[in-house]
Amino acid sequence: MDKKEKGFNLKLYAAAAFFAVLAALVLITVFTFKTKYTAYHPEEVARNYVDTVVQTGDGYNAYKNALISKSQKYGDFIRTYYMNPVIYRDTAYKPGDDIKDCGYKGFNDESYMGEKSKNDDGSLQGQVIDTMYDYYVKLVTDGWDDYDTIFTKYFAKLVEVRKEVFGDDYMTDEIMFTALEGNVLKYGQSLTGTEDEFDKNTGNQTSFKSIGAYQKAYGEDYKFTTAVKTEKNMDLAAYKAALPTEKLTTYGVQADDISAVKCYTVTVSTEDGKTVTETDVVVAQIKNSWYADNTATDTSALYGFYK
Amino acid sequence: MKKYMKKSEIWTFGIGLFGVALMTGWMPDYTATFFADFAFKGKGFDSDVMANMISLVFLVAGIVGAVCELVIGYLVDNTRTKFGKVKPWVGFGVVPLAIVAMLVFVAPNTNSQTAAIIWMFVIYSLYTAFSCAVESPANCFGSLCSPNPSERSSAISIASFLRSVGQSGGMVVVLVVGLVMKAVMGEQQYRNAEGRGLDLVISTAVCALGLILFTMIFFTNNKENVPYTQEKVNLKDAIRVVFTYKNLLMVSLTKLCGFGRGVYGTVSLYIAIYLLGSKDLKLALLLPMGIGTAVGTLLVNLVLKKFSTKQTFILFCVYGASSMGILFLVSRGIGFNDGLIIPFLILNFFCGLQHGNTNVTPNIMIADCVDEIEYKTGKRQDGLAYAGYGLFSKVASAFTKGLGPWLLYTWSGYMVSTDANIAYAAQTDATLNKLLMIYTIIPAVFVILQGVPILFYDMVGEKKEMITKALEERRAAANLSASADAENA
Known part of the structure; x- marks a missing residue:
């Protein structure tokens, strides 16, 4: 068999096959990553930021592609600066403290749970979320740009409302996220409208059709398209000098980390091509990735334009 | 009896199978997840239609695989090259296999649901055909590595062990890739990339690279030591062999009767996410099972010293169904919370x-x-x-791959995420209970069913001893005759 195998170098073939496949895999991976991962494309970051806000009025989730989420998980940022100060309000908690190491006892301790909290089947929690909704709508009238006020006031109000409904001070980050995200979702549905939905197993109707504010303004089959219209020149040095350093510190970002900055005007149009609103989005580059600069972008034009 | 294999060959055979399993063990679960959760996220396709089509994709691809199994078996038996009959399929087949596997995770950017469905059918059927062209011959190599039954058995058992390790290897890859991506991109950017299925793309590339590397080690170091015969093989014979001989048919039928025992694999990712609380726990979930499988391999060898193959098979079927029943009861008893993690992993x-x-x-x-x-x-x-046995395996696998996604995406009422930045949507309690049943009770029923054909298997005891002895005598006589002919010549 050995003699017969002469004339074909197995090891050479193996090495060639390995490197050929390696090259192909690298090309395919890089192509897919560049296509799907928007952070490498400044225009796409700007467009995506506006799109997330305008499609469902969701400035909350738009921050996941912004400077605020550069160094940490967005949820962890909210926990550190807005939830933990509420949960550990009776302790010496400061943002950045390791709660386990410090041994703080917060209102998430089960000893704060009253009977209603222990026995709730979800209906009381639903009542809290419903009560919070009107307050949430008032808070986001001008959008999500002032997240500091929104988070601070929302969670303070949540403590009050929950205490009224449950009669105790129990509070966890999960309760806070559930209430806030429930309100974000409902707010979006108030704009887009909802369809009749039925449980797959029981056939029972789980939600009813409703006409959203966007549908009232632009028709039931409306469709928003977002696109970058123009790019404006920005002076990097002037931009960096104007950055709010204190805020950036909470994001784990320093002005010197930013190597480039761009500003795009992004338009929102209906299917017939009519522009319904537009806004300028500033995007900043850190290493290879681009982030929407939420400190320098005014998204207020993306809320209430349909009225 | 004479040894035919170098020590390194015994290990590189296993390394080759490890490489193949690293890719093929990873693909079905993660392809289903990719098609359902990431490939066309945000395109606004009808989720019910997509769920049903994904089930059908796996059913059709499985049937394609079953046909390929027989065709490839036929082609392998008719292959005559200087490298042997199996090695060329493995060595040259892995290159297109690696590329096609990667392309499964590169979905076209289309707004047409019909085009998306056609792409899923084509790409996964293509992957199935290529994986069959490599995996089946690679598994078959065991019978050609040595004419010495004892040496051959050792090589096959080491290779089987490494293959089962390789099947869980993809879980390690996705975990490591996730950690590296988090370190490089930051927590939130990793989440954004994960929400678009990009961690799966990179993990597949790593597994594909592992496939080519480990298979090439096998390809360059191993030789076929059983010379092939010059007889041409008839396709009809392939079917006739498995349907004519009762015992072989019974062994093959175990696959068909137990086809649903593998549906747990379809939900293991979701069990980790929803019942245990983290996608990363899929590794923790499969690792104890993988270790259990390895320990089980050793345990079976011990049991086989006391009992016949028939008794051993039935004993393990009863045990397997019981253990999954206990896992179901314990999980329901504790509830889906942090307290479940340790008991779940132990069980x-x-x-x-x-x-x-x-x-x-x-x-x-x-x-x-x-x-x-x-x-x-x-x-x-x-x-x-x-x-023939492989044909039944592929048909069974097609049913498994059809049933698993149907149970998960249709029967359980699983809700897919429609938010580009959220990987997995919240599920109802009824859905979570059904996920647990898909992982435990449903496979348990099929484990019992797979033992039924073996009740009719009789190649054991005195019959087996008599045949082994008769064959020894026949081969000794044939050798004597061959020697005499050689001397006369």
Whole structure:
């Protein structure tokens, strides 16, 4: 068999096959990553930021592609600066403290749970979320740009409302996220409208059709398209000098980390091509990735334009 | 008896199978997840239609695989090259396999649901065909690595062990890739990339690279030591062999009767996410099961010293169903919370022990069946027996791959995420309970069913001893005759 195998170098073939496949895999991976991962494309970051806000009025989730989420998980940022100060309000908690190491006892301790909290089947929690909704709508009238006020006031109000409904001070980050995200979702549905939905197993109707504010303004089959219209020149040095350093510190970002900055005007149009609103989005580059600069972008034009 | 293999060859055979399993063990689960959750996220396609089509994609691809199994078996038995009959399929087939596997995770950017569905059917059927062209011959290599049954058994058992390790290897890859991506991109950017399925793309590239690397080690170091015969093989014979001989048919039927025992794999990712609280726990979930499988492989060898293959198989089926029933009851008792993680993982180990049986015992039974066929016909038909058994395996696998996604995406009422930045949507309690049933009770029923055909298997005890002895005498006589002919010549 050995003699017969002469004339074909197995090891050479193996090495060639390995490197050929390696090259192909690298090309395919890089192509897919560049296509799907928007952070490498400044225009796409700007467009995506506006799109997330305008499609469902969701400035909350738009921050996941912004400077605020550069160094940490967005949820962890909210926990550190807005939830933990509420949960550990009776302790010496400061943002950045390791709660386990410090041994703080917060209102998430089960000893704060009253009977209603222990026995709730979800209906009381639903009542809290419903009560919070009107307050949430008032808070986001001008959008999500002032997240500091929104988070601070929302969670303070949540403590009050929950205490009224449950009669105790129990509070966890999960309760806070559930209430806030429930309100974000409902707010979006108030704009887009909802369809009749039925449980797959029981056939029972789980939600009813409703006409959203966007549908009232632009028709039931409306469709928003977002696109970058123009790019404006920005002076990097002037931009960096104007950055709010204190805020950036909470994001784990320093002005010197930013190597480039761009500003795009992004338009929102209906299917017939009519522009319904537009806004300028500033995007900043850190290493290879681009982030929407939420400190320098005014998204207020993306809320209430349909009225 | 003379040894034919170098020590390194025994290990590189296993390394080759490890590489193949690293890719093929990873693909079905993650393809289903990719198609359902990431490939066309945000395109606004009808989720019910997509869920049903994904089930159908796996059913059709499985049937394609079953047909390919037989065709490839037929082509392998008719391959005559200077490298042997199996090695060229493995060595040259892995290159297109690696590329096609990668392309499964590169979805076209289309707004047409019809185009998306056609792409899923085409790309996954293509992957199935290529994986069959590599995996089946690679598994078949065991029967050609040495004419010495004892040496061959050692090589096959080491390779089986490494193959089962390789099947869980993809889980390690996705975990490591996730950690590296988090370190490089930051937590939130990793989440954004994960929400678009990009961690799966990179993990597949790593597995594909592992496939080519480990397979090439096998390809350059291993030789086929059993010379092929010059007889041409008829396609009809492949089908006839498995349907004519009762014992071989019974072993093959275990696959068909137990096809649903593998549906747990479809939900393991979701069990980790929803019942245990983290996608990363899928590794923790499968690792005890993988270790259980390895320990089970050793345990089966011990049990086989006391009991026949038939008794061993049935014993492990009863044990396997019981262990999964206990896992279900304990999980329901504790509820889906942090307290469930440790008991779940421990019981998962005990559930894994049964897989040692399905990895080892049927292979021994098939070898015994080949002896029986040789005793009756005078012909040794390893390749055809393997192709026939493989045909049943592929049909069963097609049913599993059809049933699993149907149970998950239709029966359980699983809700897919429609938010580009959220990987997995919240589920109802009823859905979570059904996910647990897909992982435990439903496979348990099929584990019992797979033992039923073995009740009719009789290649054991005195019959087996008599055939083994008769074959030894026949081969000794043939050798004497060959020696005499050589001397006369």
